[in-house]
Amino acid sequence: MLFPVLDKSRAIAWQIGNEVLPCRPSPLIMGIVNVTPDSFFDGGKHNTPDAAYEHAVSLLQQGADILDIGGESSRPGSEPVSEQEELDRVCPVVEALAQLSNISEDLDNPGNRKFYISVDTVKAKVARECMRLGAHIINDISACTMDPDMPAAVADTGASVVLNHMRGSFGKMQQDFKPYNNVVQEVREELLVQAEKLMALGVKKEKICLDPGIGFGKTVQDNIDLMKSVENFLDDGYPVLVGTSRKSYIGKMSGLEKSDRLIPTVTAGIVAALGGASIIRVHDVLEAKESMLYLEALQSDGSI
Secondary structure: OOOOOOOOOOOOOEEOOOOOEEOOOOOOOEEEEEEOOOOOOOOOOOOHHHHHHHHHHHHHHHOOEEEEOOOOOOOOOOOOHHHHHHHHHHHHHHHHHHHHOOOOOOOOOOOOOOOEEEEEEOOHHHHHHHHHHHHOOEEOOOOOOOOOOOOHHHHHHEEEEEOOOOOOOOOOOOOOOOOOHHHHHHHHHHHHHHHHHHHOOOOOOHHEEEEOOOOOOHHHHHHHHHOOOOHHOOOOOOEEEOOOOOOOOHHHOOOOOOOOOOHHHHHHHHHHHHHHOOOEEOOOHHHHHHHHHHHHHHHHOOOO
């Protein structure tokens, strides 16, 4: 008998470029590559283009489908960086990975798999330049609200886009956000407003992915409620990305105060998959990949 919980029909495919990416039997895995000195997770371990590139390749080897390159930290207390500094951090990595993507079928290490490049930015100029260099996706943690030119940048470049929900100001979102009356309903409605603005500019619905923004201007209970309600975001026909990797709210949950947050993160990925997420965004790609393979095995018909 098949594992009865996971409904394979729930997840929605995402179009990247001219390709529609299948997201079942398990979600796509987006690996995080921070080219910053103040990442909350790795503390700047990959804070040079060469180190970031090597880390990105290792994530491909571990099973990443998408690499998300970021040059500006959004952790609590962080300060915005200049446009030029962010360009200097991310552009060499994006350009090198784009070259690798073009020849990946000839390489053993990435597993001869095609992969996709995302740029994690709220700046339209950075997004435009990275798309010119070969990126495929713009991942905007403000859902295209912080830079008034970002919606046009998405439309002009033909990018696929992740609209991440956020309340509050950059670096202080956990201190000054407006509380929610119904977090699931309000997050969903606010993301749909931004998606409709993009479609009015000619962005195809199939290229828009919604991210409820776990940890971005939300209480611990808000985050829990959103994790329990991933499937609610599918009713409008958009693929859903869930990014909860190692986030600080996990350490505020009872009994998890001393956790390194890895096992809860893997568990959250499974919950997201069961809820119908099309993409999970993680630091720990190998662990996420193994958990998804196990989930796939539970869905098999016996011919593993």
